[in-house]
Amino acid sequence: MLSANWVAFQTIVIKEVRRFTRIWPQTILPPAITMTLYFVIFGNLIGPRIGEMGGYAYMDFIVPGLIMMSVITNAYANVVSSFFGMKFQHCIEELLVAPVPNYIILLGYVGGGVARGLAVGFIVTLVSLWFTDLQIHHLGVVISVVVLTAVLFSLGGFINAVYANKFDDISIVPTFVLTPLTYLGGVFYSISLLPSFWQDVSLVNPILYMVNAFRYGLLGVSDINIGVAYGMILLFIAILFTFSLSLLNRGVGIRN
Amino acid sequence: MSTALAIESLRKVYGNGFEALKGINLDVEEGDFFALLGPNGAGKSTTLGIVSSLVNKTSGKVRVFGHDIDTDLVKAKLNLGVVPQEFNFNQFEKVFDIVVTQAGYYGIPAKVARSNAEKYLTELGLWEKHDQPARMLSGGMKRRLMIARALVHDPKLIILDEPTAGVDIELRRSMWTFLTNVNREGRTIILTTHYLEEAEALCRNIAIIDQGEILEHANKRDLLRKLHNETFVLDIAGNLDQAPMLQGYPARLTGDGQLEIDVASDLSLNDAFRQLDSLGVKVNSMRTKTNRLEELFIRLVSEEKKANKRQEDMADA
Structure with missing residues (x-):
């Protein structure tokens, strides 16, 4: 049964990769263009007037944050749109009638989200090389933080899709929760610039830990202790995975 | 099995x-x-x-x-x-x-x-x-x-x-x-x-x-077999007016030279054909009026509805 589950997992991931590559003008191209604009406007045009941030040129400082931002939004968007689309078209029934355990369904969709997050993150990284010389302080941290972040936000996208009843419902969380948290998560600034009260408030934003851990992997600087950052990411993953699995086991939003 | x-x-x-x-x-x-x-x-x-x-x-x-x-x-x-x-x-x-x-x-x-x-x-x-x-x-x-x-x-x-x-x-x-x-x-x-x-x-x-x-x-x-009778439609020629006079088989002319015969489940069609022959009616072709299962289905479902209605009426009373 283990090999059957492995085949089922691969099948879901391959289907998901096929989906987002088939519609690449909607999934791959827009983040590449958006991030190029960020690099041009914030890095090239405004950056030199800002000066250094955290001991690095502003362009070098924002590159890790922008890569992470693209990973977060794309991992989330892939799972929420794909899983909701499956519900909307009733294709989810293809999975529900088959002997696929719920944890495999969840892992498969998370795998698809991670694949798109990494693909877009890689493209944005390539784009950033036009604007700056990217250095890598700790490759292991870079890879592990990107993958764990993509896992976490894929799970977030899954929960959103389970509860969504109409297309509006899959854009509410990204617009009103994800985007503000990302912008306030230290992508464009170091939280040391904030008054101490707002620094404390920033610490409840999970994205701050991911952006800083990733920045540590590339530049070697972080506003947050790297061990605490890993702990927070893993804790959030454990909570969201358990919750997602319980939703699937109860058939919330997918079984009558 | x-x-x-x-x-x-x-x-x-x-x-x-x-x-x-x-x-x-x-x-x-x-x-x-x-x-x-x-x-x-x-x-x-x-x-x-x-x-x-x-x-x-x-x-x-x-x-x-x-x-x-x-x-x-x-x-x-x-x-x-x-x-x-x-x-x-x-x-x-x-x-x-x-x-x-x-x-x-x-x-x-x-x-x-x-x-x-x-x-x-x-x-x-x-x-x-x-x-x-x-x-x-x-x-x-x-x-x-x-x-x-x-x-x-x-x-x-x-x-x-x-x-x-x-x-x-x-x-x-x-x-x-x-x-x-x-x-x-x-x-x-x-x-x-x-x-x-x-x-x-x-x-x-x-x-x-x-x-x-x-x-x-x-x-x-x-x-x-639970169907008590079945209705057949016959395309006939000859003495059309005599056709509905069949003994034991309720029958009626429906126009265009067609005769509908209700055949009870315990009767055979042979006797009906013999009678038609003696009445000078020629049968050119024959088919069932509705699908047999459809007839049974409609009967069972409508009986169920009637029974439910009776129960509701009794409950109301």
């Missing part, structure tokens, strides 16, 4: 309090071609939805080839192929990918999955379209695609929920032939359909469900 599907005291109460199934019992033997008939909203799709894990049951037991869906769901699902009423595949995916992906969900390795997909798409006349997005297919082709998808893991029990709805007559007949062959290979088929002629032509055993209860569950022949 084992039991392909065993349903015991199955109940389903939806969130709004509607009781779709009122504790039904149903057994389908291995190798059977079985029809589950009923009017819209009778509980057919809810029953099949529970069997195929798309609907959560309220209580009761369901076993597929002895595997309880509560305790042995994986094995139950491995034995089951489902063709739903609505198109439920990704319209943007290619036909071949849809079938291969479904095989993957059942843990079938890619090489075998591709081979099975080619086999069933070919048998269902879809191989030429295998590289096209599913949205490009006609309605009949989409139905056949769902059959190919349901068969790709070689299940022993296949559930088809109105598989020929909206399909033209020629294609419907070819699907009947295909399904008959699938059944002859030893697979059990459960069918719901609104075409009672389809159930009469294909199925050996029939259950009729209405308002969440099984009204009849019997062999097709036994069920049809």
Whole structure:
């Protein structure tokens, strides 16, 4: 049964990769263009007037944050749109009638989200090389933080899709929760610039830990202790995975 | 011969309090071609939805080839192929990918999955379209695609929920032939359909469900014997005015040289023909007025409605 589950997992991931590559003008191209604009406007045009941030040129400082931002939004968007689309078209029934355990369904969709997050993150990284010389302080941290972040936000996208009843419902969380948290998560600034009260408030934003851990992997600087950052990411993953699995086991939003 | 599907005291109460199934019992033997008939909203799709894990049951037991869906769901699902009423595949995916992906969900390795997909798409006349997005297919082709998808893991029990709805007559007949062959290979088929002629032509055993209860569950022949009479339409020539004078057979002329005769189940047609011959009436051709199963179905369902109405009236009183 283990090999059957492995085949089922691969099948879901391959289907998901096929989906987002088939519609690449909607999934791959827009983040590449958006991030190029960020690099041009914030890095090239405004950056030199800002000066250094955290001991690095502003362009070098924002590159890790922008890569992470693209990973977060794309991992989330892939799972929420794909899983909701499956519900909307009733294709989810293809999975529900088959002997696929719920944890495999969840892992498969998370795998698809991670694949798109990494693909877009890689493209944005390539784009950033036009604007700056990217250095890598700790490759292991870079890879592990990107993958764990993509896992976490894929799970977030899954929960959103389970509860969504109409297309509006899959854009509410990204617009009103994800985007503000990302912008306030230290992508464009170091939280040391904030008054101490707002620094404390920033610490409840999970994205701050991911952006800083990733920045540590590339530049070697972080506003947050790297061990605490890993702990927070893993804790959030454990909570969201358990919750997602319980939703699937109860058939919330997918079984009558 | 084992039991392909065993349903015991199955109940389903939806969130709004509607009781779709009122504790039904149903057994389908291995190798059977079985029809589950009923009017819209009778509980057919809810029953099949529970069997195929798309609907959560309220209580009761369901076993597929002895595997309880509560305790042995994986094995139950491995034995089951489902063709739903609505198109439920990704319209943007290619036909071949849809079938291969479904095989993957059942843990079938890619090489075998591709081979099975080619086999069933070919048998269902879809191989030429295998590289096209599913949205490009006609309605009949989409139905056949769902059959190919349901068969790709070689299940022993296949559930088809109105598989020929909206399909033209020629294609419907070819699907009947295909399904008959699938059944002859030893697979059990459960069918719901609104075409009672389809159930009469294909199925050996029939259950009729209405308002969440099984009204009849019997062999097709036994069920049809319950018809007290049957109406035949005869194209006649000669002494037309004499034709309705048949002794023992209520008969009436309906215009255009047609005579309708009601024949009770304990009478034969031979005597009617002898009488017509002696009256100087020539019979050119003959057909049944309605499908026999349809007649029985309408009678059972309307009797059930009358009984329910009586109960309601008594309760009100």
